[in-house]
Amino acid sequence: MACLLAIALYLRGLRRRRLGNVSTGTGRTVAYLLGVVAIYAVTQTHYDYLSQYMFFAHRAQHLVLHHAAPFLIALAAPLPVLADGLPAHIRHMPGKESAIALSRPVYRLLQHPFVAPVLFVGLIYFWLVPEIHFDAMLSADLYQVMNWSMALDGLLFWWLVFDRRTPQRGGLGYGKRIVLLLAVIPPQILLGAYITFSQDVIFDVYEVCGRAWPLAALDDQRIGGLVTWIPASMMSVIGILIVLGFLFRQARHEDAAHASHVTR
Numbered sequence: 001m002a003c004l005l006a007i008a009l010y011l012r013g014l015r016r017r018r019l020g021n022v023s024t025g026t027g028r029t030v031a032y033l034l035g036v037v038a039i040y041a042v043t044q045t046h047y048d049y050l051s052q053y054m055f056f057a058h059r060a061q062h063l064v065l066h067h068a069a070p071f072l073i074a075l076a077a078p079l080p081v082l083a084d085g086l087p088a089h090i091r092h093m094p095g096k097e098s099a100i101a102l103s104r105p106v107y108r109l110l111q112h113p114f115v116a117p118v119l120f121v122g123l124i125y126f127w128l129v130p131e132i133h134f135d136a137m138l139s140a141d142l143y144q145v146m147n148w149s150m151a152l153d154g155l156l157f158w159w160l161v162f163d164r165r166t167p168q169r170g171g172l173g174y175g176k177r178i179v180l181l182l183a184v185i186p187p188q189i190l191l192g193a194y195i196t197f198s199q200d201v202i203f204d205v206y207e208v209c210g211r212a213w214p215l216a217a218l219d220d221q222r223i224g225g226l227v228t229w230i231p232a233s234m235m236s237v238i239g240i241l242i243v244l245g246f247l248f249r250q251a252r253h254e255d256a257a258h259a260s261h262v263t264r
Contacts, residue, residue: 003040007033010078013085028076035072038064043147052137053212055203056223062150063227066124067235070154074162075242111160113172117180120157121187123149124228128191134205161239166250174247181236181243192229196222 010032017024041047042061051061083091109115127133127146136142161180165171195202201217211220 003036003044006036006082009082009085010036011085013081013083016084017081024081028078031072032076032078032081035069035076038069038072039151050212052143053206053209054215055206055220056227057212058137059224059227061147062124062127063231065147066120066150066154067232070151070158071162071235071239073155074158077162077164110156113176113180116157116160117183119153121184123153124188125191128195128203128228130202130204133203137205137209158239161243174243174250177243178240181239185233185236188232189229192225192227192232194225195228196225198225 010029014024014029042051042064047057047061050057052058110119127136127150136146157180160172161177163171167173198221199218201207201221203221206220207217211217
């Protein structure tokens with residue numbers, strides 16, 4: 001229902017913006033829809049079954065929930081479209097501004113440049129503590145908490161990195177965004193390498209419950225370690241390139257504005 005609502009609101013917002021002659025880039029629309037569909041695919045299809053019975057499938061699921069899908073959604077900057085998609089009685093609901101004001105301190109704390117990367121990497125480590133991972137995979141409620149926390153934290157982190165506001169308008173400085181992306185790479189590499197090269201089975205819950213496919217426990221674990229290690233780190237590299245693109249685009253705009261001012 002969350003995924004369907006997210007898509008319905010976005011499509012409704014697109015329609016309202018077209019009627020108002022406000023354009024939204026096709027690339028941003030595709031990125032948003034792909035991100036939401038990816039979340040649905042790894043949590044509401046048969047793939048979710050595999051992720052509960054194969055460690056590498058579980059790590060790929062969290063790669064989507066924590067990295068790829070939030071990456072695409074944040075890159076799409078969908079808030080204006082989603083806001084336009086809300087029914088009028090919700091957009092003009094009494095007390096809305098007060099509720100936003102009350103939640104703002106919590107949001108600012110979660111988006112603090114020191115807190116965001118620690119939380120981003122810390123959640124990965126937390127849910128891979130063997131004892132905690134064992135309980136999460138055997139408890140339906142805790143399993144949902146684990147997946148939701150990864151998706152929401154991923155959205156918060158990538159939202160901070162891909163904030164379309166310039167530093168002059170309240171966005172985080174581009175240099176700081178790059179530092180954040182660089183800071184989360186080494187811990188993920190260390191964790192992925194530890195899992196990949198371990199000679200012992202770390203996550204024995206898959207032995208208890210049985211595996212969906214006849215794959216050796218250490219092989220399953222090694223593939224999962226590689227998923228934790230390489231693609232996750234590459235997402236940060238891609239993020240750095242995108243942030244550099246933001247920086248260069250702002251520099252071009254400033255140069256153009258300066259040239260216009262000089263001409264006048």
